[in-house]
Amino acid sequence: MSVMTLVQAINNALDIKLADDRNVVVYGEDVGFEGGVFRVTEGLQQKYGENRVFDSPLAEAAIAGTAVGMAIAGLRPIIEMQFDGFSYPALNQIISHAARIHNRTRGRYKTPIVIRIPYGGGINALEHHSESPEAIYGHIPGLKVVIPSTPHDAKGLLIASIESDDTVIFMEPKRIYRAIKQEVSDEKFSIPIGKAKVISEGTDVTVVAFGAMIRECQKALVMAKEAGISAELIDLRTIYPIDRETIAKSIQKTGRIVIVSEAPSSFGVGAELMAIANEEAFLHLEAPPKRVSGFDTIVPLPKGEHFYLQTPEKIFYEIERTVKF
Amino acid sequence: MIFDEYKPLENKLFRIIDNDGKVINPSYYPNISDDTLLKAYKSLLFARTADTMAVSFQRQGRMYTYPPNYGQEAISVAAGLLMRSDDWLVPAFREMAAWLAKGATLKEMFMYFMGYEEGNVFRNANHMLPISVPIASQLLHAVGIGYEINYNKKDEVVFAFVGDGGTSTGDFNEALNFAAVWKTPVIFIVQNNQYAISVPFKKQSAAMNIAVKSVAFGMPGVKVDGNDFFAMYAALKEAHEYAKSGKGPVLIEALTYRMGAHTTSDDPLKYRTKEEEEVWAKTDPKKRLKQYLIDHNLWKEDEDQLVLQYKKEIERQFEEAENYKPYELDDVFKFMYTDMPDDLKRQKVEYENFLAWKEARK
Numbered sequence: 001m002s003v004m005t006l007v008q009a010i011n012n013a014l015d016i017k018l019a020d021d022r023n024v025v026v027y028g029e030d031v032g033f034e035g036g037v038f039r040v041t042e043g044l045q046q047k048y049g050e051n052r053v054f055d056s057p058l059a060e061a062a063i064a065g066t067a068v069g070m071a072i073a074g075l076r077p078i079i080e081m082q083f084d085g086f087s088y089p090a091l092n093q094i095i096s097h098a099a100r101i102h103n104r105t106r107g108r109y110k111t112p113i114v115i116r117i118p119y120g121g122g123i124n125a126l127e128h129h130s131e132s133p134e135a136i137y138g139h140i141p142g143l144k145v146v147i148p149s150t151p152h153d154a155k156g157l158l159i160a161s162i163e164s165d166d167t168v169i170f171m172e173p174k175r176i177y178r179a180i181k182q183e184v185s186d187e188k189f190s191i192p193i194g195k196a197k198v199i200s201e202g203t204d205v206t207v208v209a210f211g212a213m214i215r216e217c218q219k220a221l222v223m224a225k226e227a228g229i230s231a232e233l234i235d236l237r238t239i240y241p242i243d244r245e246t247i248a249k250s251i252q253k254t255g256r257i258v259i260v261s262e263a264p265s266s267f268g269v270g271a272e273l274m275a276i277a278n279e280e281a282f283l284h285l286e287a288p289p290k291r292v293s294g295f296d297t298i299v300p301l302p303k304g305e306h307f308y309l310q311t312p313e314k315i316f317y318e319i320e321r322t323v324k325f
Numbered sequence: 326m327i328f329d330e331y332k333p334l335e336n337k338l339f340r341i342i343d344n345d346g347k348v349i350n351p352s353y354y355p356n357i358s359d360d361t362l363l364k365a366y367k368s369l370l371f372a373r374t375a376d377t378m379a380v381s382f383q384r385q386g387r388m389y390t391y392p393p394n395y396g397q398e399a400i401s402v403a404a405g406l407l408m409r410s411d412d413w414l415v416p417a418f419r420e421m422a423a424w425l426a427k428g429a430t431l432k433e434m435f436m437y438f439m440g441y442e443e444g445n446v447f448r449n450a451n452h453m454l455p456i457s458v459p460i461a462s463q464l465l466h467a468v469g470i471g472y473e474i475n476y477n478k479k480d481e482v483v484f485a486f487v488g489d490g491g492t493s494t495g496d497f498n499e500a501l502n503f504a505a506v507w508k509t510p511v512i513f514i515v516q517n518n519q520y521a522i523s524v525p526f527k528k529q530s531a532a533m534n535i536a537v538k539s540v541a542f543g544m545p546g547v548k549v550d551g552n553d554f555f556a557m558y559a560a561l562k563e564a565h566e567y568a569k570s571g572k573g574p575v576l577i578e579a580l581t582y583r584m585g586a587h588t589t590s591d592d593p594l595k596y597r598t599k600e601e602e603e604v605w606a607k608t609d610p611k612k613r614l615k616q617y618l619i620d621h622n623l624w625k626e627d628e629d630q631l632v633l634q635y636k637k638e639i640e641r642q643f644e645e646a647e648n649y650k651p652y653e654l655d656d657v658f659k660f661m662y663t664d665m666p667d668d669l670k671r672q673k674v675e676y677e678n679f680l681a682w683k684e685a686r687k
Contacts, residue, residue: 025476051475051476056503057499057502057503057506059499059502059503061496061499062465062496062499062500062502062503064465065462065464065465065466065468065496065499065500066465066466066468066469066472067469068465068466068469069465069466069468069469069472069473070470070473072454072466072469073413073469073470073474074473075472075473075476089495092459092462092496093462093496096459096462097459097462101455102661102662102663103660104442104445104455105445106442106443106660107660107663108446108448109454110663141661142661142662144662164663165663166662166663194666194667240666241668242668244667244668245667
């Protein structure tokens with residue numbers, strides 16, 4: 001066991017898979033020599049050489065498109081989109097090819113690609129650096145979308161993502177890259193994609209979140225407990241395939257659901273979870289499902305970002321309203 | 326060396342035979358056997374026959390939209406002769422003779438245009454990718470494959486096709502850049518057939534030619550008469566040697582003319598004239614290669630008889646495609662992921678329940 005931050009846990013997972021499988025290559029903008037703008041890939045080029053961990057020219061579509069070709073030819077590329085808001089030029093390659101080659105070729109070619117995207121707000125950054133596009137990727141048939149919330153989960157989920165034969169969008173909550181330290185096993189282990197985790201059990205309301213919002217929810221749950229509310233917290237861990245069963249079971253027990261995310265509210269992951277609540281627990285519902293999420297606006301620049309971000313207080317406010325409905 | 330002498334910046338066009346099949350550039354005449362020449366012509370004739378029949382099958386309502394190759398076949402024929410089994414073919418969608426040379430079958434091609442994904446797999450064509458519909462996006466896959474070739478120190482080469490319209494895309498420019506920086510063994514073949522559907526090349530680019538784009542990316546490039554089989558063969562051979570030897574990518578602009586429509590849904594006379602078509606008809610690659618063979622006393626077969634024989638074979642493969650097994654519900658779902666998510670399983674079951682209900686109502 002070692003104490004690791006999220007950054008260190010991801011680096012450790014990459015290190016393990018690079019050592020484990022010669023077909024794994026890691027690349028993107030500044031990923032090689034410098035180790036990435038967040039230093040997630042630090043030291044890996046020095047350890048594994050320039051043909052396995054490298055800087056690519058600056059073009060997200062080409063980074064994704066060449067990964068599709070490498071995967072077809074038998075490599076397992078792990079690519080980095082430097083920031084959430086920079087991943088959009090790559091969408092054509094991701095949507096039209098990475099997600100579809102296996103279907104288009106009836107299984108002849110696979111695309112075992114991991115697309116790492118540091119995402120989310122709260123870091124006082126320029127425009128395009130604070131976005132949460134998980135629903136965009138979650139909506140694309142053929143993709144898996146994974147979001148860890150702790151160093152332990154980041155390592156286990158990333159190893160599972162690298163070992164997946166399908167393309168995985170691996171979104172890293174950059175706001176908590178270094179905020180959480182945790183004992184993580186030095187051994188290789190994986191956490192299954194598609195399984196949510198019940199972080200704490202409760203009986204009055206189900207709170208579902210993922211990524212950096214888990215920590216905010218945990219703080220909100222302390223406030224809820226003080227107010228006499230027993231809330232169950234679920235970390236989604238995987239956006240797609242979504243763990244319908246775990247969510248349904250919890251709502252059937254509590255009768256209420258509050259969904260917390262950083263993304264714009266409409267057509268988001270929250271909407272999907274509300275659909276699950278209706279489809280799987282309609283007769284158990286004691287209150288309307290509630291989304292606690294960003295506005296349908298652009299993430300404001302730092303001076304206005306506090307209006308947009310979800311705080312423990314705001315989450316608690318909505319938990320209490322839902323329970324008192 | 327062709328690439329040294331025919332500099333794109335000087336807007337030179339590389340040709341070996343003229344429009345009447347006469348050798349006008351003997352110093353570059355490729356080392357090519359009589360048998361290979363006959364093979365080339367037969368491959369062109371077969372492709373053209375299949376192409377013409379495909380259009381008429383579509384007209385009969387037996388197949389959906391089809392993009393004809395008519396007039397551009399020499400490019401694919403030359404590539405088809407040079408590709409080795411382990412070389413990769415990354416198609417766009419208008420290079421049928423190259424697909425067939427790689428081991429694809431007409432049955433599969435017909436199946437694809439009838440609406441079966443299975444027809445786009447080309448299982449027996451080693452190292453061939455499926456037809457790519459989003460223009461130029463496939464070129465980046467070619468570069469990624471090229472990276473793997475270098476990574477594993479293989480001597481394979483990637484033949485990647487695109488059209489003139491594709492050269493305006495970001496993917497084309499990014500692919501050339503990445504390929505040059507990474508020195509990947511990719512031959513980019515631009516079939517400049519003068520039109521991107523209805524848009525003529527002069528509205529596509531202000532560059533003097535397409536080959537010149539190679540200069541800025543730091544790779545060799547050449548503009549070739551794509552309707553001259555000998556020139557295409559010689560240029561591709563030199564490109565193949567270059568790429569194989571680890572020097573990196575090459576750009577070939579193959580100047581040609583789409584003598585047919587963009588697809589069976591298109592009417593070219595809406596945007597170009599009969600006169601223009603007649604001028605280009607003089608450059609027809611089939612006519613030129615045939616004339617060469619006749620002049621050199623190489624053609625001894627009855628072409629009508631041969632075409633009849635081809636037609637029978639094409640008809641047979643078309644009928645096999647028509648009799649392919651019905652599309653099943655499972656075919657929609659089973660290849661979306663390597664392990665099917667529960668949501669897909671549930672959606673499939675829901676649809677099966679609907680089908681059972683529908684059946685019970687009868």
